[in-house]
Amino acid sequence: MDVDIGNALASVASPGVSRASLERLDERVADAHERIERGMTNREHGYEALNLPERTDPDEIRAAVDPVADAEALLTVGIGGSSLGAATIANAFESDTETVFLDNVDPAWVSRKLASLPLEETAINVVSRSGTTAETLANFLVVRDAFESAGVDWTERTIVTTGDSGPLRDLADRHDLPSLKVPDGVPGRFSALSAVGMVAAAVCGHDLEALLEGAAAERETLAGSLFECPAYAYGATTYALDGRGAGTNAVMPYAESLETFAEWFAQLWAESLGKDELGQTPVRALGATDQHSQLQLYRAGPRDKLVTFLTVDGGPDRSIPETDVDDLAYLGDSTLGELLAAEFEATEASLAAADRPNVRVELEAVDEYELGGLLYGMEAACVLAGELYRVNTFEQPAVEWAKKATRGLLGGGEFEEAEAVAEKTELRVER
Numbered sequence: 292m293d294v295d296i297g298n299a300l301a302s303v304a305s306p307g308v309s310r311a312s313l314e315r316l317d318e319r320v321a322d323a324h325e326r327i328e329r330g331m332t333n334r335e336h337g338y339e340a341l342n343l344p345e346r347t348d349p350d351e352i353r354a355a356v357d358p359v360a361d362a363e364a365l366l367t368v369g370i371g372g373s374s375l376g377a378a379t380i381a382n383a384f385e386s387d388t389e390t391v392f393l394d395n396v397d398p399a400w401v402s403r404k405l406a407s408l409p410l411e412e413t414a415i416n417v418v419s420r421s422g423t424t425a426e427t428l429a430n431f432l433v434v435r436d437a438f439e440s441a442g443v444d445w446t447e448r449t450i451v452t453t454g455d456s457g458p459l460r461d462l463a464d465r466h467d468l469p470s471l472k473v474p475d476g477v478p479g480r481f482s483a484l485s486a487v488g489m490v491a492a493a494v495c496g497h498d499l500e501a502l503l504e505g506a507a508a509e510r511e512t513l514a515g516s517l518f519e520c521p522a523y524a525y526g527a528t529t530y531a532l533d534g535r536g537a538g539t540n541a542v543m544p545y546a547e548s549l550e551t552f553a554e555w556f557a558q559l560w561a562e563s564l565g566k567d568e569l570g571q572t573p574v575r576a577l578g579a580t581d582q583h584s585q586l587q588l589y590r591a592g593p594r595d596k597l598v599t600f601l602t603v604d605g606g607p608d609r610s611i612p613e614t615d616v617d618d619l620a621y622l623g624d625s626t627l628g629e630l631l632a633a634e635f636e637a638t639e640a641s642l643a644a645a646d647r648p649n650v651r652v653e654l655e656a657v658d659e660y661e662l663g664g665l666l667y668g669m670e671a672a673c674v675l676a677g678e679l680y681r682v683n684t685f686e687q688p689a690v691e692w693a694k695k696a697t698r699g700l701l702g703g704g705e706f707e708e709a710e711a712v713a714e715k716t717e718l719r720v721e722r
């Protein structure tokens with residue numbers, strides 16, 4: 292990925308960061324890079340994620356999915372990093388295989404999704420590092436029951452991706468299911484470039500080697516200066532802007548195929564950096580759609596946000612037919628791709644004209660190589676930002692309270708968190 296931070300400079304944006312400030316910050320980036328390199332060398336928890344281009348084995352993934360390689364559909368049962376990476380990759384590319392990501396427990400939605408699938412031609416990939424995540428286990432039990440009710444042997448169509456131990460590992464062992472291991476030292480939100488994120492790509496026939504080659508190439512750009520490394524330029528700039536008031540980061544890809552990437556980025560950024568009352572709030576946006584939804588706020592609302600544009604240079608195009616409607620005749624001379632590109636440039640310029648900070652992340656195309664580089668680059672940017680914030684980038688203790696409360700509410704044990712639920716302060720206004 293290439294990054295252009297020009298529209299975030301203090302000379303054109305408020306809040307903005309001056310070139311001199313970036314040069315001072317670059318001294319901390321150099322120290323952070325040394326820490327990151329050391330963490331990678333020693334395969335430390337979290338930093339190990341940045342070794343995945345060399346650690347992930349595409350042949351192992353393809354071997355595990357071989358029994359269901361001809362599936363018409365793949366149902367991935369997981370949540371958070373155990374679903375979003377795989378969904379980002381699968382949703383970026385066309386495939387003859389239908390992919391469904393069951394990452395919520397909304398009963399109407401789950402039932403609708405299951406009813407839409409040809410279960411006898413559907414493979415299941417149940418994914419959970421811990422093997423104990425309530426949503427994933429509940430959905431798997433529902434899916435398994437649906438297969439059994441349809442007379443389909445789920446054990447012939449299920450791949451398990453999990454840790455070394457836990458209920459899912461036991462299930463795989465008990466039924467001799469093909470299984471893949473969630474790599475040690477890699478938090479879920481950093482696992483897209485491992486078996487966690489690549490089973491769906493393998494079943495869909497996407498180029499796993501190209502994903503990893505793009506990631507490996509991005510790995511080679513990591514350097515001791517933000518002015519030499521796109522990932523660090525992005526991580527340092529977002530950190531500096533947050534410190535100057537841009538507490539929100541709206542990620543706005545100008546490509547429908549990267550809409551899920553914005554969801555993946557949201558977990559990566561929020562769960563890694565949202566600690567010790569620090570962190571920047573990610574907002575999912577989409578170009579050109581959100582020009583007609585959120586742009587008003589970005590351009591004329593509080594000076595509390597950065598917009599991260601993602602642009603794609605190449606790709607298929609489609610002509611806009613001629614029209615005799617005078618006001619629209621200009622459209623008939625162009626293509627949808629030209630319109631999308633013009634809308635991006637116009638929106639980027641409209642924010643700059645209102646001195647609102649924005650950054651451009653550029654991809655040459657939406658292909659496996661470029662997406663691998665983007666995923667790796669944003670992971671590295673996040674790790675750098677975590678070093679600059681001085682937070683524990685790779686843990687997420689704040690999510691445990693609600694898990695305990697949920698378990699207590701369902702009779703899964705005695706948890707004081709569940710008791711707190713009953714103590715809610717109410718001020719009801721009823722229809």
Ligand SMILES: O=P(O)(O)OC[C@H]1O[C@](O)(CO)[C@@H](O)[C@@H]1O
Nearest residue numbers: 371372373419420421424479690
């Ligand atoms: O892979 P698991 O253990 O099911 O966890 C799923 C997700 O839940 C979290 O642990 C947060 O609860 C995320 O960090 C993770 O990606």
